[in-house]
Amino acid sequence: MLVLLIGISGYIIAQPFSWSMLLFFCIGLIVFSFSEYFTHRFLFHLPPPKNVFGRKLLKRLHYDHHAHPNELHLLFLPVWYSLPNLGFFAVVTYLLTQSVVLTAAAASGLIVMLLVYEWKHYVAHVPLKPRTRFGKWMKKTHLLHHFKNEHYWFGVSNPVGDWLFGTLKDEKTVLSSQTARDLEKELDNKKPPIH
Template identity: 30%
Template sequence: MANSTTTATPSQGGTENLPFWKRSHYLDRMTLRQLVFAYFQHYTIIAYLGLTVLCVLAFALYPTTALRGAASFVVALVVYPLVWHLLHQYVLHGQWMYKIKPLAATWKRIHYDHHQDPNHLEVLFGALHTTVPTIFLATAPIGYAIGGIGGAAAAFAGGLLTTCYYEFMHCIQHLAFKPKWKWVQHMKQRHVEHHYFDEDGNFGITNYFWDRLLGTYYQKKDRPKRSATVFNLGYDETVAAQWPFVKDLSGGIASGHPRRRVQGKEGFDPNASKNTIA
């Protein structure tokens, strides 16, 4: 999935008979039940849960004490939100990956496509070739220092399960429904602001502790106007003229609100070889 391709939207005919993940899915048009059905079918979630089972087996083969195992697992839960925040702010929102041709497709897949259309479910889930090594490097070494191989397995399992939680809550934040719980409402509102008002802040997905500590937390009322780069992360036609790698992969630059990108409306580029909302 390194290179994103144009997929049929729900408005295009003939998609109903395709296999589930050959169709396009948009969270603003799905129910919670449909989301749960899709979530547990997605290959990344299946992979995370499968790796967690392998971690349990590794822990059984190379056990450590219960205290060290628990400490390794809990430390992973604490470290993960900080690692995610820093990666989100400085890598995914950094202005450097699209300038390096071998990394342009990765940046497009793991974050540019998501901001171009935040409700497009296929590009919301992280790509395994980037997420699994990151989770392992962020958790396993700490677990190994605490409890050897068993500790590393426990910590890696903690990172994998936290990722499953993050991915589901991330989906919830883009689903067209109002959560009953206040804490989920708060979480969702901050993330919606990140996607539709100003992308330079609210980098946490389920935890905004580090945003508050590092000065990137905000509410819409705190900022005077909408960011002009909230949907393209600063990768516009001017930037693409110098670094065209992502534009070439996308078949043009889509701008403006993703639901208004139709001919004659905001963000339609008649000169592009193809117009996508990926």
């Protein structure tokens, strides 16, 4: 992804500056942030599918990561998942804008946030201590998602989705979940009770 970002950035830098390029770069940042939240909450935490392919897919994308949160090979999103999503975003952006430059700017913003997400996710699961209060807090909330209750704290790179959609809770008000480490257990669709 870094190589792709460098290539796209080189293309953008060669273009004359426009505020619309900056706007579409920011749109890419924002789209990724919301995509991160909604994908994590509503796709990666689906109840286990009955069909074998769907179950294997979710196992690799997320269930196994909850079962073994410190295994590096399960920590990062696989390229076979990220690239098609980036391609879909680029096609939709191009169809809406009819501009390669604006599409490249938006894709750059999306890739930057993907790399931020992957870095923050890595830091959350390895014995590194973030330097900022915000970084320490994001690490803490992500680990609460893994070890206390998987129904809350879906944001990895930022808390905006959790804040907007009610899944950013004070840890003292949330009960521990029996399924935080085993997403393959049959989950009911109700939120767990809150103290």
